[in-house]
Amino acid sequence: MVFSTGAYIDSLMIFGKISDGFTNAPLENFLVALYDPLTSTSFDSIPFKDRPIYINQTNQAGEFKMSYLKAGQYFIFAIEDKNKNLKLDPNERRAFIPAETIEVAEINPFIELVAFADNKGDCK
Numbered sequence: 001m002v003f004s005t006g007a008y009i010d011s012l013m014i015f016g017k018i019s020d021g022f023t024n025a026p027l028e029n030f031l032v033a034l035y036d037p038l039t040s041t042s043f044d045s046i047p048f049k050d051r052p053i054y055i056n057q058t059n060q061a062g063e064f065k066m067s068y069l070k071a072g073q074y075f076i077f078a079i080e081d082k083n084k085n086l087k088l089d090p091n092e093r094r095a096f097i098p099a100e101t102i103e104v105a106e107i108n109p110f111i112e113l114v115a116f117a118d119n120k121g122d123c124k
Helices: 042-049
Strands: 013-019 031-035 053-055 063-069 072-079 094-096 103-104 111-115
Touching: 013 103, 031 042, 031 063, 042 072, 053 063, 072 111
Parallel strands: 013 111
Antiparallel strands: 013 063, 031 053, 031 072, 072 094, 072 103, 094 111
16 A cells, blocks of 8 residues: 555655675565665764665565655665664664665666674674
8 A cells, every 4th residue: 555645656666685795695674775865964874863764674585675766866775673763773784885875767777785794893
């Protein structure tokens, strides 16, 4: 079911896959999120501080499909979101396209994201 607050329903979509950076295994139940590119939050803090505009979740094969999107530029992040707060927590794996926006248009390429964990505490 889709709702609209106006006379027009946005109809664009993106799709892709998320895999583990070390094993290449598909990652199920990752939250895939699109964020406003005009945010005042610095790029590396977006998933920690901002709420996403659009969200979806990966299936067992690590695949996602986001429908009913408005055309435009977005930052894309995928996060493990273990506590379901729609934000990245330090102990959660994440995937993103470094400091670039994606464009949602009539024709969109398949998006492949590779997830990793922040292991700053493990470095010696």
